[in-house]
Amino acid sequence: xxxxxxxxQEWIEALKGLQDTYRILVPVKDGDFHxxxxxxxxxxxxxxxxxxxxxxxxxxxxxxxxxxxxxxDEKDPDVNILKESQKDYSPQAIVGIRPCDAHAFQIVxxxxxxxxxxxxxxxxxxxxxxLVGLGCNEPGSTCFCTETGGGPFSEKGLDVMLYDLGERFLxxxxxxxxxxxxxxxxGGSPADxxxxxxxETLKGSASDKIVSEVHxxxxxxxxxxxxxxxxxxEDVAFSCINCGTCTFLCPTCWCFDIQDEVLGKEGxxxxxxxxxxxxxxxxxxxxxxxxxKKFQRVRQRFMHKxxxxxxxxxxxxxxxxxxxxxxxxxxxxxxxQVAELMNNF
Amino acid sequence: xxxxxxxxxxxxxxxxxxxxxxxxxxYKKGTVPMMNEPxxxxxxxxxxxxxxxxxxxxxxxxxxxKRTDRIGILANGCNSRNIVTHIIENQIKRDQLYIVxxxxxxxxxxxxxxxxxxxxxxxxxxxxxxxxxxxxxDFEETFDTKNFLQSNCASCSHRNPVEYDEMIAEPVEEQxxxxxxxxxxxxxxxxxxxxxxxxVRMISKCIRCYACRNVCPLCYCPTCFVDESKPQWxxxxxxxIDTMTFHFLRAYHCAGRCTDCGACERACPMDIPVRQFTxxxxxxVQELFSWEAGLSLDQRPPLDVYRPDDYNDFIR
Ligand code: SF4
Ligand code: SF4
Ligand code: SF4
Ligand code: SF4
Numbered sequence: 001x002x003x004x005x006x007x008x009q010e011w012i013e014a015l016k017g018l019q020d021t022y023r024i025l026v027p028v029k030d031g032d033f034h035x036x037x038x039x040x041x042x043x044x045x046x047x048x049x050x051x052x053x054x055x056x057x058x059x060x061x062x063x064x065x066x067x068x069x070x071x072x073d074e075k076d077p078d079v080n081i082l083k084e085s086q087k088d089y090s091p092q093a094i095v096g097i098r099p100c101d102a103h104a105f106q107i108v109x110x111x112x113x114x115x116x117x118x119x120x121x122x123x124x125x126x127x128x129x130x131l132v133g134l135g136c137n138e139p140g141s142t143c144f145c146t147e148t149g150g151g152p153f154s155e156k157g158l159d160v161m162l163y164d165l166g167e168r169f170l171x172x173x174x175x176x177x178x179x180x181x182x183x184x185x186x187g188g189s190p191a192d193x194x195x196x197x198x199x200e201t202l203k204g205s206a207s208d209k210i211v212s213e214v215h216x217x218x219x220x221x222x223x224x225x226x227x228x229x230x231x232x233x234e235d236v237a238f239s240c241i242n243c244g245t246c247t248f249l250c251p252t253c254w255c256f257d258i259q260d261e262v263l264g265k266e267g268x269x270x271x272x273x274x275x276x277x278x279x280x281x282x283x284x285x286x287x288x289x290x291x292x293k294k295f296q297r298v299r300q301r302f303m304h305k306x307x308x309x310x311x312x313x314x315x316x317x318x319x320x321x322x323x324x325x326x327x328x329x330x331x332x333x334x335x336x337q338v339a340e341l342m343n344n345f
Numbered sequence: 346x347x348x349x350x351x352x353x354x355x356x357x358x359x360x361x362x363x364x365x366x367x368x369x370x371x372y373k374k375g376t377v378p379m380m381n382e383p384x385x386x387x388x389x390x391x392x393x394x395x396x397x398x399x400x401x402x403x404x405x406x407x408x409x410x411k412r413t414d415r416i417g418i419l420a421n422g423c424n425s426r427n428i429v430t431h432i433i434e435n436q437i438k439r440d441q442l443y444i445v446x447x448x449x450x451x452x453x454x455x456x457x458x459x460x461x462x463x464x465x466x467x468x469x470x471x472x473x474x475x476x477x478x479x480x481x482x483d484f485e486e487t488f489d490t491k492n493f494l495q496s497n498c499a500s501c502s503h504r505n506p507v508e509y510d511e512m513i514a515e516p517v518e519e520q521x522x523x524x525x526x527x528x529x530x531x532x533x534x535x536x537x538x539x540x541x542x543x544x545v546r547m548i549s550k551c552i553r554c555y556a557c558r559n560v561c562p563l564c565y566c567p568t569c570f571v572d573e574s575k576p577q578w579x580x581x582x583x584x585x586i587d588t589m590t591f592h593f594l595r596a597y598h599c600a601g602r603c604t605d606c607g608a609c610e611r612a613c614p615m616d617i618p619v620r621q622f623t624x625x626x627x628x629x630v631q632e633l634f635s636w637e638a639g640l641s642l643d644q645r646p647p648l649d650v651y652r653p654d655d656y657n658d659f660i661r
Pocket of ligand 4: 551616
């Protein structure tokens, strides 16, 4: 596999050159936070960032995605026939994605791409995406990737890994997809031993900088009903306002709702992100709502992430430790503490 | 404001012990800097988790809606005005409440603080009198709190609670000569097209998470119009017109009720200044009806009564 060295300027030039083949998505400073945007003239990527405010999940699983279009015009020979909307599955590369967010795609993949069910939109877009990760030299205080089976330099789910060596990037190909990407990248030189050694040192020291501890080791053996009926849920949920912040910002939340929207005689079938924190999420047509209380919804979010997911897929928890929900929950509900409560129950 | 913490703990513990209230609602210290978490306690022994500093910027009134028990609750100026509004709108009864008044000196705008340290990660914030010190990995800086207030607090003219059963401290001096509507006036000067562009740009990052709505004590409708499905009034995608419809209609529903507590803006994960919508309505209601929300239990708000003999033509 290729190990190359690029100066930072060379790397950006190389990315610009790759734009013929890929839609290159990079972190860009966008007000007070970072968003992934396609590389354009004059809009410089900023790789010196902690993480993007919104996770990059929307690049594979857009918040609103048109699935079908149809006509309601009786005169139209195709009246009432759903036709698949045109979609763009041309190759894209998310460059500078953090390891937790790449790991998150692997967590989500079990839901969208498994023997029982294959989500055509997610799968096609995921397959056309190359993930070029950027290892974290300085993890944030709310990061806990090491506690979820990842790490600041974890290669899980990545096709290429970048090591930030100050003036230069060490660029490592990790998969065939990644190799293909690197083969097309112009410039760079073969990695020297000093660079490889520096990268190893960075990698070694980064994990030690993770300060958030989350223990989930005892969750697998717990009985679902015990946790479900645990006495702490009302307390945990008290401050929650049932917004979509935690689930929409989260790279591992995958729920959606399907809606028809009609204007005149033309209709679209759209899928939109949904959230288990919204009462509407479980509202039945009959008017009955099996989760009509706030604490039931809060319990669902944590039980799904920390218990049901592992029970179903035996793949650890449905959280990659990015810490977004910890930072941005307006009510300061902290998954690290809830995990601790559940694990020790 | 830090000094209030001890007093709050004593008061809550006393009220619970004396069985004056069944529960007490306040804040506990948050797990990340400049964030505190609303908390409810019913055991006087637990009063020690209560906490107060200049990061208590949510609105506790939001947690009162339709409760049936006897509640002790902290209330600074704006929160107390929302409680009054809640009582007037029959969301809670006055005699269920024991309001512990907090003379307020304003809440810290955590985004402004982050900006001041170039958005480097803040690991610790300590308040000391009217200053606070921010620490990160390789920096430490001390700021004057008054330069970092949330913009609604900087222009607040009701810092002391308007309704309370006891006060935690002597009232603070009210700010005078504040100009809360400068930004609104700027928008008013714009042409229709400019306004449209301004608002489209403003909400372009909105993810329809509804944190702004859900954090707001005024938004207690059992089913919000955006969540209504039979019939469905508003599309649920991130289409600009739908998102705009949500924001405008929500603002109209808050007209004459909003206290400009700033919770919506504080809650927004995408840093959208949603108060631009509600403030315009606050200004209109003040100009048209000389009304500020939540100042008195004895007067009906201008926009919730219909009288055939109303002195205003337009409403008859
Ligand atoms: S946990 Fe926090 S972010 Fe999630 S719904 Fe509740 S208040 Fe919103
Ligand atoms: S649950 Fe929270 S920490 Fe875990 S992946 Fe989602 S947003 Fe990140
Ligand atoms: S608006 Fe006024 S009362 Fe409310 S937090 Fe700010 S300063 Fe305090
Ligand atoms: S909190 Fe912000 S992102 Fe969420 S709906 Fe309100 S304005 Fe939009």
